[in-house]
Amino acid sequence: MAFDNAYESLTEEHGEETRWAYGTGFADTMAGVAHALPAGADPADLFAYCLMLGDDALVLAQRLAEWCSRAPELEEDVALANIGLDLLGQARPLYTRAGEVYPAGRPAGVPRHVPDEDALAYFRDEHAFRNVRLVEIDCGPGPGGDFAATIARLLVFSSWRLALLSRLTSSTDPVLAAVAAKGVKELAYHRDHAAQWTLRLGDGTEESHRRMVAGLATVWPLLDELFIAHPVELRLAETGVAADPSALESEVDEVLDQVLARAGLDRPEVRPLAPVGGRAGRDGVHTEAMGYLLAEMQYLARSQPEAVW
Amino acid sequence: MSWPLWEVFVRGKRGLNHVHVGSLHAPDAELALRHARDVYTRRNEGVSIWVVPAGAITASSPDEKDPFFAPSGDKVYRHPTFYVIPDDVPHL
């Protein structure tokens, strides 16, 4: 290895070592995907649907990123970051698709050099975010939760999203189908990770059991909302673009019941979190936590809209 | 409280042996495998992973180097280059 130029030496071959020190063969899963608008789908609806799926992923990625450097063990720090990166990777093509099918939905006044994904992530106000409320609440490492609440949310979310994306692999929208095809592999891993931890915390020590019970009680009121179909979802389900979330409930319930039973945990007896005037996350009506989350996420991009990053 | 140590072996691609890449801590085999995936294959480094409790490995001692490995050092007849074959013999 040459010392004359430390940077060049990094790209030198290390013989046999390369095969374990750095992998190769990265594939762009979106390459070659068709972009035609599916027949019968209203572009404004498809735009809204991409935001729903994208916002769920982005907001949970933002929450998971809060764990970075704070996880219970280094190995788990790496694992939570991987899950966050997967979700971020799902959100980005969804926003790009949203911007592509319905340019009128792009927030007004955002400079043209800002790509659609960032215009939509950073320049929409809270009421325009369509994520379910489950992903936005503080489940730790902040004061609203702990590792158990984080795992409880991840278990519920990944079980639900896996069921949803499994159906979307046959969406008539080619981009949604491609995002879903990649996403199901990721979500299967996320669900497995959450299930493994649910077992260990539920059936670990007295303290971990108590915390897991509390974590489940934190997220369970937000479970029902996942299965309430929004009119956009229903209209798009008719054209084969979307999946009707109300059809996922029994499948998700079965998974959750299995995991909880093995972990020695009961389904929490809690009432669903009430909507506000009949409206919840999918309608842009959120919990108080959402404003703070967006304030942190968006302030820099918004304070210098002309800047390039 | 610290978790036990596991040694991690990764098969880089089909056709290659598993190679030792390092170690990690995990409470049990299932999580050790998952941690190994997250820690040691973030950049497509592998297609298969083994995890082994570090304590389960029996290693030869460096002091036994001579009795263990020296006897194979002089058996040059095990290597194909030991045999002189004229250049014009095909397919050898």
Next chain:
Amino acid sequence: MSERTTPEGELERQFERTVAAEARIEPRDWMPDGYRRTLIRQIAQHAHSEIIGMQPEGNWITRAPSLRRKAILLAKVQDEAGHGLYLYSATETLGADREELTRNLIEGRQKYSSIFNYPTLTFADVGVIGWLVDGAAICNQVPLCRTSYGPYARAMIRICKEESFHQRQGYELLMTMMRGTEEQRRMVQDATNRWWWPSLMMFGPPDGDSPNTRQSMAWRIKRHTNDELRQKFVDMTVPQAERLGVTLPDPELRWNPERGHYDFGTPDWAEFKRVVSGDGPCNAQRLAHRRKAHEDGAWVREAAAAYAARRSAERKGAA
């Protein structure tokens, strides 16, 4: 076939021959106690630096101003956790224990790189850390890929390969920002001004004040002196700064054609000593953050261990 059969003096000569021949020392080989102690201390400090080093940049993940930058930064900080982990692994081949090393860190008995005791004040700091701090780290680390202890050298190869992405993402961010607004160029210059001198200090005190260097070089744990590495870093960085369009905050910086190197000013070694001894802008905060994460995670680690013990007992009972 026991270790007693070879006298200590012969073992030591064997060790020295191995090192002199540029071969690697492996975990179960005989090694002098001082070599083992020096390695554990150096690798542990290096591991601690990776782990503490997650904080200054991690500080910006939730505020990164584009989704691309957010993904890059999260992946980068995640890599640092991975690097810490590889290095703790290397110390464990020498008989150290990660839990004990973590205690040494959070109780202040072992140090980490002082650079991480400075705050990240704007998003330009993310770029400048990639460019200067990771650049300096690469200068320090590339020669360590040939260090005499095998597991350390192998960890360093893997780390250096991953670090090259870190350094490049930093420089790319700065180039992008320099093409942006006046305000962004001001941010980049300001961050460069704050990080330049601490980056030079990363190579450690001048050779005359570095008591351990000579033995470490004899053992080929270390391959170059602090001043050699610092000069190398300056020589590499000056043209990069010119290309970027920022000014390095050193009036004495100029090319010296006779030496074939850049001359540069003297870092404030009094400040360096203050920060190393705990009196930097963020020392207390960084340690408290790491301590809290470790302590808050204790119940999780205990739960998983208890679960594993119970499953293992069940399997034995069933057998």
